[in-house]
Amino acid sequence: EAQVTQNPRYLITVTGKKLTVTCSQNMNHEYMSWYRQDPGLGLRQIYYSMNVEVTDKGDVPEGYKVSRKEKRNFPLILESPSPNQTSLYFCASSLFLAGIEGIDTQYFGPGTRLTVL
């Protein structure tokens, strides 16, 4: 089954304790992205990657790191989490063929609900 998986699905942690949220896709997609979703602010992009070893900042990258060492995996790293990073996080992936109908659709993982105390 084609899918994007994220782990953990729920995480409660404390300020300053490093954590990693994993994201994996089995569709051989080049493009992967991380979003956070907050009430009243909608979905905002954190980081994205257009292929292995190619990553770039989205709209809200502060406090986050990513890496893309393999095509299927795109982990999100919070080196020193703070309470303002409490949010619902989504990973998404797509083929990297812009503007071609049916090809550039982004598929989302199930989400990770993070609480930083």
Added chain:
Amino acid sequence: QKEVEQNSGPLSVPEGAIASLNCTYSDRVSQSFFWYRQYSGKSPELIMSIYSNGDKEDGRFTAQLNKASQYVSLLIRDSQPSDSATYLCAVKGIKAAGNKLTFGGGTRVLVKP
């Protein structure tokens, strides 16, 4: 001005009626447009994508795109209680790096039996 704007709702429609959702965008050269449905606490699920002016139908859903007026809409015919969700409009501009999507805030739809 927000890049992608939607009425937050809630849009309340009786079961069996047509729900009409609108979305406007600011980037005149946007090229890809998507409607996602999101149930509370769940991930966005693609309903429709549209790339050319006009209408595109898929089952009970019809997306309409008007690039000159910079709006995209979604019609849900024969609305069912299971259609109660938040509908997200997403736009990809030609200037957007990679496949970056810009999302509207979403319209909450309530279908009442």
